[in-house]
Amino acid sequence: MSDQARILKFQIFRYNPLKQGDKPRMVTYEVTEAPGMTIFIALNDIRENQDPSLQFDFVCRAGICGSCGMVVNGRPDLACRTLTSKFPEGEIKLLPLPGFELIGDLSVNTGKFMRAMSERVESWIHDIKADEVNYDRLEERMDPEVADQIYELERCVECGCCISACATKRMRPDFLSAVGFMRLARYALDPRDKRTDEEFYEIMGDDDGVFGCMTLLGCEDYCPKDLPHQTQIAYLRRKMVQVR
Amino acid sequence: MKVIYTDSLIIGGGLAGLRVAIAAKQRGYESIILSLIPAKRSHSAAAQGGMQASLGACVKGDGDDEDVHFGDTVKGSDWGCDQDVARMFVNTAPKAIRQFAAWGVPWSRVQGGDREVIINGQKVTITEKHEAQGLITARDFGGTKKWRTCFTSDGTGHTMLYAMDNKAIQMEIPVHERKEAIALIHEDGVCHGAVVRDLITGKLIAYVAKATTIATGGYGRLYAVSTNAVISEGIGTAIALETGIATLGNMEAVQFHPTAIVPVGILTTEGCRGDGGLLLDKDGYRFMPDYEPDKKELASRDVVSRRMTEHMRKGKGVSSRYGDHLWLDITLLGRKHIEKNLREVKEICEYFLGIDPVKEYIPVRPTQHYSMGGVRTKATGESPTLKGLFSAGEAACWDMHGFNRLGGNSVAETVVAGMIVGEYVADHCAANGLNVSTHTIQYFLKKEEKKITDLLVRDYGENPFELKAAMQKIMMDKVGIFRNGEDLAQAVEELKVLNQRARNIALRNRISSSNPELVEAIRVPKMIKLAQCVAYGAMLRTESRGAHAREDYPERNDRDWLKRTLTTWKDDAADLPEVSYENLDVMRMELAPGSRGYGVDNTVHHPDTEKREAQIDQIKKDNPGADRHEMQELLNPLTIPEKFKGKNERIGRGYK
Ligand SMILES: Cc1cc2nc3c(=O)[nH]c(=O)nc-3n(C[C@H](O)[C@H](O)[C@H](O)COP(=O)(O)OP(=O)(O)OC[C@H]3O[C@@H](n4cnc5c(N)ncnc54)[C@H](O)[C@@H]3O)c2cc1C
Ligand code: SF4
Ligand code: SF4
Numbered sequence: 005m006s007d008q009a010r011i012l013k014f015q016i017f018r019y020n021p022l023k024q025g026d027k028p029r030m031v032t033y034e035v036t037e038a039p040g041m042t043i044f045i046a047l048n049d050i051r052e053n054q055d056p057s058l059q060f061d062f063v064c065r066a067g068i069c070g071s072c073g074m075v076v077n078g079r080p081d082l083a084c085r086t087l088t089s090k091f092p093e094g095e096i097k098l099l100p101l102p103g104f105e106l107i108g109d110l111s112v113n114t115g116k117f118m119r120a121m122s123e124r125v126e127s128w129i130h131d132i133k134a135d136e137v138n139y140d141r142l143e144e145r146m147d148p149e150v151a152d153q154i155y156e157l158e159r160c161v162e163c164g165c166c167i168s169a170c171a172t173k174r175m176r177p178d179f180l181s182a183v184g185f186m187r188l189a190r191y192a193l194d195p196r197d198k199r200t201d202e203e204f205y206e207i208m209g210d211d212d213g214v215f216g217c218m219t220l221l222g223c224e225d226y227c228p229k230d231l232p233h234q235t236q237i238a239y240l241r242r243k244m245v246q247v248r
Numbered sequence: 249m250k251v252i253y254t255d256s257l258i259i260g261g262g263l264a265g266l267r268v269a270i271a272a273k274q275r276g277y278e279s280i281i282l283s284l285i286p287a288k289r290s291h292s293a294a295a296q297g298g299m300q301a302s303l304g305a306c307v308k309g310d311g312d313d314e315d316v317h318f319g320d321t322v323k324g325s326d327w328g329c330d331q332d333v334a335r336m337f338v339n340t341a342p343k344a345i346r347q348f349a350a351w352g353v354p355w356s357r358v359q360g361g362d363r364e365v366i367i368n369g370q371k372v373t374i375t376e377k378h379e380a381q382g383l384i385t386a387r388d389f390g391g392t393k394k395w396r397t398c399f400t401s402d403g404t405g406h407t408m409l410y411a412m413d414n415k416a417i418q419m420e421i422p423v424h425e426r427k428e429a430i431a432l433i434h435e436d437g438v439c440h441g442a443v444v445r446d447l448i449t450g451k452l453i454a455y456v457a458k459a460t461t462i463a464t465g466g467y468g469r470l471y472a473v474s475t476n477a478v479i480s481e482g483i484g485t486a487i488a489l490e491t492g493i494a495t496l497g498n499m500e501a502v503q504f505h506p507t508a509i510v511p512v513g514i515l516t517t518e519g520c521r522g523d524g525g526l527l528l529d530k531d532g533y534r535f536m537p538d539y540e541p542d543k544k545e546l547a548s549r550d551v552v553s554r555r556m557t558e559h560m561r562k563g564k565g566v567s568s569r570y571g572d573h574l575w576l577d578i579t580l581l582g583r584k585h586i587e588k589n590l591r592e593v594k595e596i597c598e599y600f601l602g603i604d605p606v607k608e609y610i611p612v613r614p615t616q617h618y619s620m621g622g623v624r625t626k627a628t629g630e631s632p633t634l635k636g637l638f639s640a641g642e643a644a645c646w647d648m649h650g651f652n653r654l655g656g657n658s659v660a661e662t663v664v665a666g667m668i669v670g671e672y673v674a675d676h677c678a679a680n681g682l683n684v685s686t687h688t689i690q691y692f693l694k695k696e697e698k699k700i701t702d703l704l705v706r707d708y709g710e711n712p713f714e715l716k717a718a719m720q721k722i723m724m725d726k727v728g729i730f731r732n733g734e735d736l737a738q739a740v741e742e743l744k745v746l747n748q749r750a751r752n753i754a755l756r757n758r759i760s761s762s763n764p765e766l767v768e769a770i771r772v773p774k775m776i777k778l779a780q781c782v783a784y785g786a787m788l789r790t791e792s793r794g795a796h797a798r799e800d801y802p803e804r805n806d807r808d809w810l811k812r813t814l815t816t817w818k819d820d821a822a823d824l825p826e827v828s829y830e831n832l833d834v835m836r837m838e839l840a841p842g843s844r845g846y847g848v849d850n851t852v853h854h855p856d857t858e859k860r861e862a863q864i865d866q867i868k869k870d871n872p873g874a875d876r877h878e879m880q881e882l883l884n885p886l887t888i889p890e891k892f893k894g895k896n897e898r899i900g901r902g903y904k
């Protein structure tokens with residue numbers, strides 16, 4: 005780390021749809037880099053010292069909660085865990101994630117989208133007995149390997165990066181997308197979920213579902229949690245072809 | 249005037265809030281959850297380590313049960329907790345986790361046969377029982393006699409929160425996102441809901457309900473460096489305080505976690521040490537055994553944090569441009585284990601420190617982590633002074649943690665409290681109507697509206713970001729791990745000044761809709777009040793208990809201080825809160841005050857302690873045939889909703 009601090013140039017998308025007469029534009033801000041600086045730190049610095057109206061979303065600031073997806077120099081990513089030192093030119097261009105309702109500047113409404121996705125894929129254990137479980141007794145056993153595999157698919161943080169990177173989603177607004185496929189794969193794997201393949205087919209067996217996917221794999225390339233989109237989409241597709 | 253009516257209003261969409269809503273809805277009461285953010289992004293998601301429940305399925309948990317968990321929790325609290333609540337909690341935790349298993353959490357499971365683990369720096373082979381194959385397993389955590397912390401690989405909180413929110417979605421419970429409760433509506437000692445600001449449009453909405461539950465998490469962000477999410481600002485706690493009627497409990501009880509990374513304060517889980525990681529000083533020397541020969545790195549959190557600080561004060565810290573730190577060494581656990589069970593830690597090290605913890609040490613330092621204090625409630629979760637107001641989770645002082653909570657007991661509390669308090673919320677909804685006049689609703693809406701208009705029209709005044717930074721600095725420098733009268737008195741004075749200055753905030757960005765500066769301006773005066781409660785309570789408490797460590801009063805003083813601090817803010821114009829105390833009744837304790845077993849025991853005993861011990865011995869002698877369940881009923885009879893009264897089954901032991 006050199007002690008000669010760099011001046012970083014941030015080009016940030018600005019637009020507040022709720023402000024009358026406001027127009028989308030790019031605004032440049034300069035920030036003195038500090039050691040270990042992340043985009044989270046830099047954006048707060050800009051808000052506190054240059055423009056208090058700048059909108060963005062951070063919650064955990066540790067790469068865990070999925071709040072801070074944005075397009076960083078062309079790449080959808082979690083801004084909070086992106087170090088500014090990653091960019092040798094010192095120029096960082098920030099855009100809100102496309103494919104979601106814009107709240108303002110870098111803030112988008114991923115929450116609304118994700119709740120709708122969860123409702124659509126019925127993101128819960130389907131088992132009428134789940135509510136009557138006698139919790140005084142030993143729990144239902146589960147193969148340790150299966151538990152680990154389910155967890156691997158449940159690591160999605162609903163950040164929306166996969167959606168932003170998906171060409172099919174851009175053409176088909178109702179396309180279920182990678183985040184939805186991953187959720188379905190998670191429940192399809194779970195022995196506690198009693199849904200049949202036919203029931204899963206109802207949810208994803210059309211062109212807005214897994215048959216619409218062009219397997220260009222933007223989702224896999226940009227998923228910050230490195231979820232196995234390729235293998236899971238292929239798995240769902242095989243499963244659904246059998247139903248058809 | 250926009251008004252939304254419901255039976256049960258829940259402020260907060262983390263584990264606690266969601267579970268309360270589910271309980272009320274299961275009983276047929278309409279529930280609405282408010283949240284600053286989408287529920288699945290709540291801070292509960294960040295819990296990596298695990299949830300305590302005495303299932304005793306893994307071999308190192310053999311012999312565990314509610315009683316052992318109870319003992320650990322009470323000792324951990326330094327006898328500052330409410331033992332009735334701790335009892336309800338430990339008895340219900342196994343049910344909570346089992347229900348959660350049915351709802352979809354992929355808890356890590358027991359694999360029968362041999363496996364290698366690291367204990368006390370050594371590789372050891374342990375043999376899991378084959379008959380336990382496939383049951384929920386557990387790992388070791390600080391301050392516990394048994395391996396009791398259940399987990400899902402490295403993402404316990406994430407999987408719990410996802411399962412809980414999914415359950416809420418299945419039950420069609422609405423979560424109103426990007427909404428901030430900024431005041432409670434109340435009249436004649438009864439709470440009727442909240443004034444809420446829409447964070448996108450800026451509109452104020454009154455949510456009117458029979459029962460209102462505050463489940464807004466902790467107040468870690470009163471400190472400049474904290475492991476907490478940036479939204480853990482205590483606003484829910486503050487609006488309870490601002491009623492002037494609801495009381496806050498033990499606000500000075502603030503926990504510092506031993507291992508957050510330097511400088512940003514992101515947590516590396518206690519699981520690192522639970523799984524065998526060590527703490528090293530600048531010479532690469534493992535120092536904890538010198539201070540705590542028994543529990544070493546796995547002593548209770550408050551103890552480890554203090555020992556680390558002591559060691560650094562002796563000049564043994566590693567110096568850096570961000571001040572001294574120590575090392576956390578998990579290299580001995582091996583790549584395979586780290587990539588599976590501590591992957592989140594690995595990611596954090598890679599992204600924020602640029603190091604590989606499989607090969608390199610992690611720079612760590614004790615950092616603000618947990619708020620034991622919060623909205624004071626009865627065992628039912630209801631405020632003892634403001635009817636219809638409930639609280640659960642980290643926001644509450646239900647008081648099972650006293651002055652120090654054990655790792656893994658917090659996410660467990662959120663779910664257990666959610667279950668129990670949720671039942672009482674439903675009872676309350678059953679017994680009460682919506683009796684509030686429009687006049688009252690209007691009064692509270694107008695009051696908040698005026699505050700916001702004042703902010704938007706003021707030309708000159710204070711900068712809210714600067715005030716917040718000043719407050720956070722005072723808390724860091726003067727109300728930290730080790731405290732003393734002089735620093736605390738200064739902190740109290742300096743915060744008073746900030747309180748005054750915060751009445752005169754002016755904005756640069758004067759629009760009423762989505763506006764981060766306005767959000768800050770609304771929150772900062774509330775946060776300063778909370779900081780004052782913490783600092784003032786800490787100054788007045790002239791003893792050391794759990795996480796509250798006074799250098800000038802190093803002994804735990806049961807004689808004078810076996811009591812809970814209660815704080816109210818009756819007069820908004822006042823520049824200090826009012827503090828009173830509530831005694832903990834030794835004669836009703838199931839476990840009479842004793843030593844926690846760390847360092848030298850210099851406790852000043854309570855006059856009743858010996859009496860109670862003798863009484864307990866007598867009860868035991870008089871009932872030689874009583875099993876442990878009957879004994880507990882004799883020593884600590886519980887009132888708990890009927891559905892949670894059953895005994896818990898364990899492998900190899902049945903319901904004994
Ligand atoms: C990094 C980290 C790791 C942890 N690991 C563990 C662990 O391994 N084991 C363990 O037991 N505990 C752990 N804890 C503690 C535990 O995670 C928390 O105490 C617990 O999750 C708190 O849950 P909660 O439901 O009370 O609140 P939170 O999950 O914090 O949720 C608060 C909710 O309130 C909402 N809210 C806040 N203010 C308002 C307002 N004014 N209006 C409307 N909504 C509002 C928020 O949007 C959010 O939905 C950890 C904590 C941290 C910081
Ligand atoms: S593979 Fe391509 S089309 Fe299919 S979900 Fe991923 S990004 Fe979209
Ligand atoms: S699948 Fe990956 S990219 Fe998509 S929302 Fe989940 S974590 Fe984000």
Ligand code: FES
Nearest residue numbers: 063065069070084
């Ligand atoms: S703020 Fe949580 S992932 Fe970035």
